[in-house]
Amino acid sequence: MKKITGFIISLFLCFSLSACSGTDTKQYTLEFFNALHHTFQADSAHIRADILMDQDDPGEILADLCFDQKEQLELALTTDLKAGGRTQNNFLDFYIKDGRTYLNSLGTKTQSTADKIGLSADSKLTNLDPFLDMSDDELEKLFTRAEKEEDGTYRFDIDEHTLASILDSYGSVTIDHAVLEAKIEDSIVTYMKLDCDIHQKISSTSIDSSVRAVIHVSDYDTLQSVPFPDDLSSYKK
Numbered sequence: 001m002k003k004i005t006g007f008i009i010s011l012f013l014c015f016s017l018s019a020c021s022g023t024d025t026k027q028y029t030l031e032f033f034n035a036l037h038h039t040f041q042a043d044s045a046h047i048r049a050d051i052l053m054d055q056d057d058p059g060e061i062l063a064d065l066c067f068d069q070k071e072q073l074e075l076a077l078t079t080d081l082k083a084g085g086r087t088q089n090n091f092l093d094f095y096i097k098d099g100r101t102y103l104n105s106l107g108t109k110t111q112s113t114a115d116k117i118g119l120s121a122d123s124k125l126t127n128l129d130p131f132l133d134m135s136d137d138e139l140e141k142l143f144t145r146a147e148k149e150e151d152g153t154y155r156f157d158i159d160e161h162t163l164a165s166i167l168d169s170y171g172s173v174t175i176d177h178a179v180l181e182a183k184i185e186d187s188i189v190t191y192m193k194l195d196c197d198i199h200q201k202i203s204s205t206s207i208d209s210s211v212r213a214v215i216h217v218s219d220y221d222t223l224q225s226v227p228f229p230d231d232l233s234s235y236k237k
Contacts, residue, residue: 026136028146032154033131033139035184040129042188044068044223051213059083061091066219066226069124072099073114074226095228102235111235143180156180163196174199190217 039045049063060082067075074097081091093104099121102111114123126132131139145157158178178196182189192215200207 024148025143025146026140028148028154029140029143029156030136031148032156032182032184032189035182035187035189037126037129037132038187039189039217039220040126040132041124042067043070043221044219044226045217045221046219046223048216048218049213051211054210054212066223067125068223068226072121073119073123073125074228076226076228093229095232097226097228097232102232104229104235109231109235111232111237152184154180154182154184156182158196172201188217188220190220191215 045067047063047065047067049061049065051061051063053059053061062080062082063077064079065075065077067073075095077094078090079092081088088106090104091106095102096114096119099114100111101114101117101119103109114120119127142159142162143156144159147155149155156179158175158180160175160178163178164173164175176197176199178194181191181193183191192213194211194213197210198208200209
């Protein structure tokens with residue numbers, strides 16, 4: 001789960017970055033990650049993500065996530081998949097409520113307990129922050145260049161070797177280009193965009209793809225309720 005989270009977060013950048021000093025890079029890097037940690041600590045929020053994978057068979061994942069962790073963690077994640085000119089709504093839906101998990105995978109509905117995926121009754125999304133335990137020096141090495149605009153928009157060049165090792169410790173993934181763009185408002189990351197070109201080799205098969213992920217965060221600490229389907233009790237145990 002941490003690798004997936006790290007992958008999605010790491011894919012957010014843009015083009016035409018101007019040079020800046022190493023001091024600025026470190027300062028902007030720490031400002032970004034401090035805001036990212038703060039965002040993970042939200043009592044509640046609404047997150048929308050659009051992940052576009054451009055390869056031989058392009059695909060797009062549209063994800064909608066609502067969570068409330070003021071008391072027990074409640075979470076609703078729904079995803080739609082676009083591929084081959086078709087759209088599959090509710091491709092993979094996942095819910096956490098009252099210490100139980102619920103999964104709807106293309107109409108197959110099952111439920112289990114949250115502890116089976118490593119979550120206790122008082123778990124917080126902060127536990128899924130893949131950068132929380134990294135030192136400032138380790139965080140600084142993630143980016144090779146940074147710039148900041150007056151409106152609070154940050155742009156970073158990501159170190160390709162570091163990102164590749166985060167995505168795959170076996171060395172089958174190489175990154176040719178990776179840029180992250182983020183908007184920080186009131187110490188909260190409200191927008192991120194990651195662009196990267198990925199080369200993956202599995203046995204004798206090579207796959208080249210470009211990935212763009214865009215994330216919007218809203219309703220920080222103000223989400224009224226988490227939307228659950230009415231039939232969770234019917235999901236098979």
